[in-house]
Amino acid sequence: MRVPFKTSHRHDIRLFADRYQALRYAALLTLAIALPFLLDDFMIGEVTGVLIWAIGGMGLMILTGHAGQISLGHAAFLAVGCYANVILMDRFGLPFPVSFTLAGIVAGLAGVLVAVPVFRLHGIYLAIATLALTMLVEDIIVLTEPWTGGVVGLTAPTITIAGMDVDRFSSPDRFYWLCLSITLLVTLAYCNILRAPLGRAFLAIRDSEASAQAMGVHVARTKAAAFGLSCLVTGWAGALLGHYFYTFNHEVFTVVVSIQLLLMIVIGGIGSIHGAFYGAFVVGVIPQAINISRDWVTAVLGTSGVAVPGLETGVFGLILVLFILFEPYGVHGRITKWKTYFELFPFYRRDLFRRQKSYLKTERIR
Amino acid sequence: MSLLEVSDVTVRFGGITALADVTCSVESGEIFAIVGPNGAGKSTLFNLISRFCEPDSGDVRLNGRSLLDRAAADMAALGVARTFQNIDLFETSTVLQNLLIGRHARRQASFASQIVFSPAVRREEIAHREAAERIIDFLDLHAHREQRIAGLPYGTRKVVEVGRALAMEPRLVLLDEPASGLSPEEARDMRFWISDIRTELGITIVMVEHDMGLVSAVSDRVLVLAEGRVVALGTPAEVQSDPGVVQAFLGVGAEPEA
Ligand SMILES: Nc1ncnc2c1ncn2[C@@H]1O[C@H](COP(=O)(O)OP(=O)(O)OP(=O)(O)O)[C@@H](O)[C@H]1O
Ligand SMILES: [Mg+2]
Numbered sequence: 233m234r235v236p237f238k239t240s241h242r243h244d245i246r247l248f249a250d251r252y253q254a255l256r257y258a259a260l261l262t263l264a265i266a267l268p269f270l271l272d273d274f275m276i277g278e279v280t281g282v283l284i285w286a287i288g289g290m291g292l293m294i295l296t297g298h299a300g301q302i303s304l305g306h307a308a309f310l311a312v313g314c315y316a317n318v319i320l321m322d323r324f325g326l327p328f329p330v331s332f333t334l335a336g337i338v339a340g341l342a343g344v345l346v347a348v349p350v351f352r353l354h355g356i357y358l359a360i361a362t363l364a365l366t367m368l369v370e371d372i373i374v375l376t377e378p379w380t381g382g383v384v385g386l387t388a389p390t391i392t393i394a395g396m397d398v399d400r401f402s403s404p405d406r407f408y409w410l411c412l413s414i415t416l417l418v419t420l421a422y423c424n425i426l427r428a429p430l431g432r433a434f435l436a437i438r439d440s441e442a443s444a445q446a447m448g449v450h451v452a453r454t455k456a457a458a459f460g461l462s463c464l465v466t467g468w469a470g471a472l473l474g475h476y477f478y479t480f481n482h483e484v485f486t487v488v489v490s491i492q493l494l495l496m497i498v499i500g501g502i503g504s505i506h507g508a509f510y511g512a513f514v515v516g517v518i519p520q521a522i523n524i525s526r527d528w529v530t531a532v533l534g535t536s537g538v539a540v541p542g543l544e545t546g547v548f549g550l551i552l553v554l555f556i557l558f559e560p561y562g563v564h565g566r567i568t569k570w571k572t573y574f575e576l577f578p579f580y581r582r583d584l585f586r587r588q589k590s591y592l593k594t595e596r597i598r
Numbered sequence: 599m600s601l602l603e604v605s606d607v608t609v610r611f612g613g614i615t616a617l618a619d620v621t622c623s624v625e626s627g628e629i630f631a632i633v634g635p636n637g638a639g640k641s642t643l644f645n646l647i648s649r650f651c652e653p654d655s656g657d658v659r660l661n662g663r664s665l666l667d668r669a670a671a672d673m674a675a676l677g678v679a680r681t682f683q684n685i686d687l688f689e690t691s692t693v694l695q696n697l698l699i700g701r702h703a704r705r706q707a708s709f710a711s712q713i714v715f716s717p718a719v720r721r722e723e724i725a726h727r728e729a730a731e732r733i734i735d736f737l738d739l740h741a742h743r744e745q746r747i748a749g750l751p752y753g754t755r756k757v758v759e760v761g762r763a764l765a766m767e768p769r770l771v772l773l774d775e776p777a778s779g780l781s782p783e784e785a786r787d788m789r790f791w792i793s794d795i796r797t798e799l800g801i802t803i804v805m806v807e808h809d810m811g812l813v814s815a816v817s818d819r820v821l822v823l824a825e826g827r828v829v830a831l832g833t834p835a836e837v838q839s840d841p842g843v844v845q846a847f848l849g850v851g852a853e854p855e856a
Pocket of ligand 2: 641
């Protein structure tokens with residue numbers, strides 16, 4: 233196993249553990265930038281979708297994975313970002329960089345507003361409160377028809393950046409690069425937060441609110457910050473999603489989408505940035521895989537098309553259950569174990585990652 | 599003026615009176631022990647000082663200023679650190695990260711500068727790590743630096759929790775049963791650390807402890823609580839020869855042996 237030999241505190245706060253890791257990520261980035269030259273337009277569109285979901289996943293990961301607050305309402309913030317961006321572009325004639333930034337901020341502020349009344353709720357109660365939020369926002373969209381187009385919805389205008397049109401259909405490569413740069417920025421900011429006091433405060437309130445308070449972490453403020461940052465990023469994902477879908481209405485942002493975001497980060501690996509990406513990939517790939525296997529089954533059986541309603545949701549559910557039962561740390565957890573297995577070979581023990589029984593926690597104070 | 603003053607404090611939980619008219623004060627630089635049978639209200643007194651619970655009456659003052667309008671999360675910045683009787687560490691984080699969370703109240707970086715990880719944040723992070731490293735040296739935690747709490751044995755967790763409180767650079771540290779559950783060797787180490795915390799780090803200590811050997815070895819004064827009331831207050835020798843104390847520990851009606 234390679235153990236990075238640390239000789240200074242600088243090593244601890246570096247983005248990459250060592251040169252090899254930095255090189256690996258540089259190679260990955262190069263590949264990502266070159267991707268439009270390697271893939272056709274359809275595939276680039278699919279990859280763009282994965283990136284946008286990864287941004288949304290990171291948004292929820294900050295809140296649920298790192299600050300430990302569950303949310304079943306993040307479709308609402310996708311919607312806020314999506315609508316705010318298009319309305320700011322259409323009605324106020326703002327250029328995309330401005331409308332996009334503002335859309336995130338609007339969603340973030342909405343998140344803080346929501347956090348204040350619900351921050352006293354824990355676990356299932358928080359889940360239910362945020363679930364209600366998605367439904368509420370769906371209704372609000374329909375009711376505020378003059379702004380949102382009601383059930384008909386809106387159409388995202390073409391983005392112009394520095395005189396260049398960036399459009400999902402006519403210039404999918406540029407749209408991909410736009411999404412890629414935003415993904416990079418969000419990822420970098422996320423990494424920064426995790427190595428700064430704010431990220432540690434998130435971990436602290438996730439693990440023990442009593443201890444966090446004793447360390448001087450203001451729980452309510454920290455939760456509000458987590459909600460705000462999370463919704464800001466989710467709002468950005470929503471804004472990109474609007475351009476990705478081209479036309480959209482309230483039906484795009486249903487409770488199912490909230491749940492899908494949550495599934496994504498659980499399948500990907502809760503509590504890690506990698507998890508958001510793995511999750512987005514899995515969620516992006518599964519519908520395609522189902523389509524392909526459906527065609528295959530049809531071809532083999534010779535029947536005229538197997539149409540099982542709800543198949544996709546069923547498969548998602550099954551995968552989720554399997555992960556929770558067998559790999560609670562998701563794809564990221566599995567990959568970490570494989571990596572450790574090869575690095576430690578032949579000294580890997582099955583119990584290496586097993587959590588030790590935890591000792592009594594303070595029962596008397598919350 | 600005393601560093602910490604508790605005056606006429608009463609705390610009730612429903613029908614139970616956990617503390618009844620308790621008055622005591624802790625001088626700067628002192629090691630102050632609190633002893634008493636189970637349920638005497640020792641942890642409640644700690645929770646009161648660290649603002650985890652509200653008194654029904656009475657006042658708690660730090661440096662002459664009342665703490666009752668402060669929240670639990672304000673205490674770190676005021677220089678009061680604590681440990682928990684049942685160990686309450688951040689389980690999924692490493693020892694180093696736990697110590698760094700202890701530095702939370704000492705942070706200066708703004709929200710925005712943390713997101714871009716500005717050079718100022720970088721310098722600050724290095725300073726925090728140096729401070730954490732001093733604690734690791736002090737408590738001999740090198741071997742566990744990068745280990746997650748979830749995998750550590752009980753004794754080590756106790757030490758890490760003390761370390762996390764020290765990383766806060768407090769003026770006053772409240773240790774709730776620092777030696778309970780430790781092996782004799784670990785308890786001996788803990789005894790030396792407790793006296794070193796005062797002499798080397800200059801931190802005032804208030805501790806709850808059942809081990810009378812430890813209490814008489816390190817503490818300057820001992821407060822004996824029973825059923826929420828002050829039974830005795832004095833030097834370890836004074837307290838141990840107090841007939842009321844013997845009675846409190848052995849039960850009502852028991853006579854001290856002649
Ligand atoms: N949050 C609470 N709600 C209700 N009752 C409580 C609460 N905290 C403490 N008590 C009660 O107050 C009394 C004093 O409890 P406390 O924890 O202070 O005792 P202690 O002296 O620390 O005992 P031990 O030696 O067992 O730690 C007990 O009867 C306990 O049951
Ligand atoms: Mg106690």
